[in-house]
Amino acid sequence: xxxxxxxxxxxxxxxxxxxxxxxxxxxxxxxxxxxxxxxxxxxxxxxxxxxxxxxxxxxxxxxxxxxxxxxxxxxxxxxxxxxxxxxxxxxxxxxxxxxxxxxxxxxxxxxxxxxxxxxxxxxxxxxxxxxxxxxxxxxxxxxxxxxxxxxxxxxxxxxxxxxxxxxxxxxxxxxxxxxxxxxxxxxxxxxxxxxxxxxxxxxxxxxxxxxxxxxxxxxxxxxxxxxxxxxxxxxxxxxxxxxxxxxxxxxxxxxxxxxxxxxxxxxxxxxxxxxxxx
DNA sequence: CGGCGGTCCTGTCAGC
DNA sequence: TGCTGACAGGACCGCC
Numbered sequence: 001x002x003x004x005x006x007x008x009x010x011x012x013x014x015x016x017x018x019x020x021x022x023x024x025x026x027x028x029x030x031x032x033x034x035x036x037x038x039x040x041x042x043x044x045x046x047x048x049x050x051x052x053x054x055x056x057x058x059x060x061x062x063x064x065x066x067x068x069x070x071x072x073x074x075x076x077x078x079x080x081x082x083x084x085x086x087x088x089x090x091x092x093x094x095x096x097x098x099x100x101x102x103x104x105x106x107x108x109x110x111x112x113x114x115x116x117x118x119x120x121x122x123x124x125x126x127x128x129x130x131x132x133x134x135x136x137x138x139x140x141x142x143x144x145x146x147x148x149x150x151x152x153x154x155x156x157x158x159x160x161x162x163x164x165x166x167x168x169x170x171x172x173x174x175x176x177x178x179x180x181x182x183x184x185x186x187x188x189x190x191x192x193x194x195x196x197x198x199x200x201x202x203x204x205x206x207x208x209x210x211x212x213x214x215x216x217x218x219x220x221x222x223x224x225x226x227x228x229x230x231x232x233x234x235x236x237x238x239x240x241x242x243x244x245x246x247x248x249x250x251x252x253x254x255x256x257x258x259x260x261x262x263x264x265x266x267x268x269x270x271x272x273x274x275x276x277x278x
Numbered sequence: 279c280g281g282c283g284g285t286c287c288t289g290t291c292a293g294c
Numbered sequence: 295t296g297c298t299g300a301c302a303g304g305a306c307c308g309c310c
Contacts (some may be wrong), residue, residue: 003303034286034305058304076304077288093288112287114304157281166305173303223290223302242303267283269301 002058002074004138004171005214006225006233010080011055013228014106017082018050018062021100029095033110034075037096037117044068044119050100056126057134057170067122071130075114081107082228111224135168138207143169145201152192152200159195159203160188161266172207175220175242178271180206182241182251187277188263188270213238241271251276 002010023045028037038044049065060080063069074080081088083105090097096108096117108117120128135151136143151168152159162168163177172180181188183206186199195203219225219233222243227233236243240250245262253275263270 006303073304075287076302110287111289112302112304114287116305155280161281164304175303220303225303266281268304 002078002219002225003173003176004055004058004211005176005217005235006219007058007060007074007171008055008215009219009233010074010228011053011060013082014060014062014080015053017084017104017228018100018106019053020049021102021104022047022049023064023098023100025097025099027097031093031095031113033095033113033115033117035116035118038119041070041096045070045098056131056137057166058173059130061120061125063122069120069122069125071116071118071120071125071128072108073116073130075110075112075116077112077224078108078110078115079224079226080228081109081226081230083107133167135166135170137170138172138204138211143204143208145197145204148204148207149195149197149200152195155192157192158188158265159186159190159192160270161268162192164266164268169207171211174268175239176207176210176214178242179210179240181277182271182273183210185276185278188265188272241273244271249273249275 026042026045051065052063054061058073060072061069085103088105088107093111094107094109098106155162160177160181163172184202186203214220214235217233217235218227220235221232222236225233241260244260246259249258249260251273255275258275260271261274
């Protein structure tokens with residue numbers, strides 16, 4: 001569920017709520033996630049200060065004042081719920097709860113249990129296997145049309161499917177791959193290696209633009225996703241094609257009114273405009 | 279190594 | 295109302 005904009009929104013809320021506070025209690029549920037939650041988290045966290053929180057791809061990284069840290073991934077249905085000054089009653093699918101000084105409570109909630117929580121270290125975390133092969137951050141200085149073009153050149157699969165590969169560009173998921181391809185006017189079926197330089201330029205700009213607008217909207221709430229304070233994101237109202245099969249396409253291209261189409265690529269839905277994305 | 283399909287889970291919704 | 299199947303913001307694994 002959460003892609004870069006949703007993870008960024010949640011990470012920023014966690015940063016405001018947690019940085020500088022001390023972990024005072026850690027509770028773990030019994031259900032296992034994809035990777036078992038480390039059993040020794042309470043002793044590792046309690047008494048430590050949350051020093052710094054950041055995002056890499058779709059992961060949230062939490063660093064402690066002793067050089068250790070935690071990586072969180074929300075999978076498809078994971079949520080973080082921040083509550084200050086009140087105790088949230090335990091709910092089904094709550095897997096982990098942190099209490100921090102100043103009466104702050106942080107809950108990791110994930111019905112489908114595709115999420116992950118594992119330990120990292122401040123020194124060398126980037127060499128962890130989850131991050132070692134991870135691609136460029138779309139908001140980094142090095143990400144531009146020329147780099148995207150070089151990356152796409154190496155791949156023969158459809159550009160839509162390739163954009164979902166976190167080893168190329170980190171943080172893009174199904175929603176924003178569809179939206180960026182629409183904005184750039186690139187066909188999702190085009191082999192990645194056939195994307196031209198100018199198309200890659202437009203696509204890189206579209207990726208940044210779509211992600212930036214989605215972050216400003218607090219992410220996209222389709223089903224599970226909420227911001228950390230429970231608020232809905234509202235970028236779903238800004239979708240051009242995602243989840244809009246059969247609706248009138250907003251491209252305003254030639255041929256008059258036409259509908260947004262849906263196909264399956266690599267087992268995932270792709271939404272696109274048959275007129276603009278040729 | 280790239281590409282593809284299956285799998286991990288639970289919840290929700292459409293259709294009968 | 296109840297059952298069934300399809301589908302969902304992701305990523306890993308094993309096979310060619």
